Amino acid sequence: MQKTTLALMMGASLLFAMSACQPPADLPETSKTKSTSTQTVEQPNAEPLIEAKTPKALATALIKLSEKKLTDKLVCTKLSEAMTAIDNKSKIEDIHAIQRQLNACLPMTDNVEILQWLKEYQALYGRFLGSNDDMDDADFYEVVATIEQGQGLSVKQLKTLSPRGRYLIELVANNADVSLLYLGEGIFTFHHNLKAMAALFIPYLPNEQAKFIQRMAKDNQDIFWNDAAVAVSFSEVIARANFWEDYIRRYPKSYFIQDAKDLFSLYRYVLFYGSDNTRWTDDAVHEFLDPKYTQAMTQLSKRSNSTLAQDAQSFLDFIALSDRERKKKYPVPSKDDKGNKRDDWAMPRYRLMAALPLPSPWEDNNNRDCLSSVICVSYNVESSL
Incomplete structure (x- = not known):
């Protein structure tokens, strides 16, 4: 009887700790913009604890849940390193992996680290999208015109671009969170969805910080x-x-x-x-x-x-x-x-x-x-x- 009581107390304690990691119920109004993002936060699954019928089953469920939390913590300690590794040779799937890690880690950390991750996440897009070196010739303008007209790109057109330029243009054509931004004077740059970036972090920021990045995302999506x-x-x-x-x-x-x-x-x-x-x-x-x-x-x-x-x-x-x-x-x-x-x-x-x-x-x-x-x-x- 004492073992059963102890196990149930451990389970209740763990469930309390898990709930403490979640965003507060009264999130700032800016958190509503998270619905515009395709990214969702995956929360720990407490179902095995609830369904456990015996002390042994409960202990097993607690061990498995603890192992998962330890694994998540380890991933979070490596998150900055993973973001720094993104460069102009990375693929969009590498960024998607970073997004999944952020979804898991943001609810479990403090404001100082969240702001650090925000800075690093913004910087990784700059490296990923690279320079504009091959974006000012007639071939590139023809590719841009084709995309703006809603037409498919030919193999011949794609071959006129550098390998990296070709990859990014294909992401643009497929609406894969990469777009072309016209800077004026015949200059283009590759850009990304700032509102989605802000929505990823907003639920875990105090209101004054959330308001800031939400407005910045709105104003700076264009020039x-x-x-x-x-x-x-x-x-x-x-x-x-x-x-x-x-x-x-x-x-x-x-x-x-x-x-x-x-x-x-x-x-x-x-x-x-x-x-x-x-x-x-x-x-x-x-x-x-x-x-x-x-x-x-x-x-x-x-x-x-x-x-x-x-x-x-x-x-x-x-x-x-x-x-x-x-x-x-x-x-x-x-x-x-x-x-x-x-x-x-x-x-x-x-x-x-x-x-x-x-x-x-x-x-x-x-x-x-x-x-x-x-x-x-x-x-x-x-x-x-």
């Missing part, structure tokens, strides 16, 4: 820059600036807070100054190029407790000034910092910067890339989150 022009709409720039302002206010101690501030600075600057090849107003900065821009900026100015709202109002006030009022309120030196005479085009922008002084995101020596994947990385450096 933001195209030949020094903004590749998204004016309303999308506003939406992104709003999101990061709200994120900074809501999660001031976030693990990703500095990257969030950098993103806010970028979108805020682009919203009011555009870029070298993107303008939201005429050259004189007297009116918006599209009436919808005026409406959107006016609406933005009405946000409560918002730095962006104050900026928007300052911008609208500046547009409303006549040239005479601007000259009086914001005098411009006849020469720039290099001693060159300022041209007429530069005058309105100089005055706008005086009326709405915003820090340029390109003048703080920031070498972080936050526009390519689900976390920011230092340019050409994989070792920094």
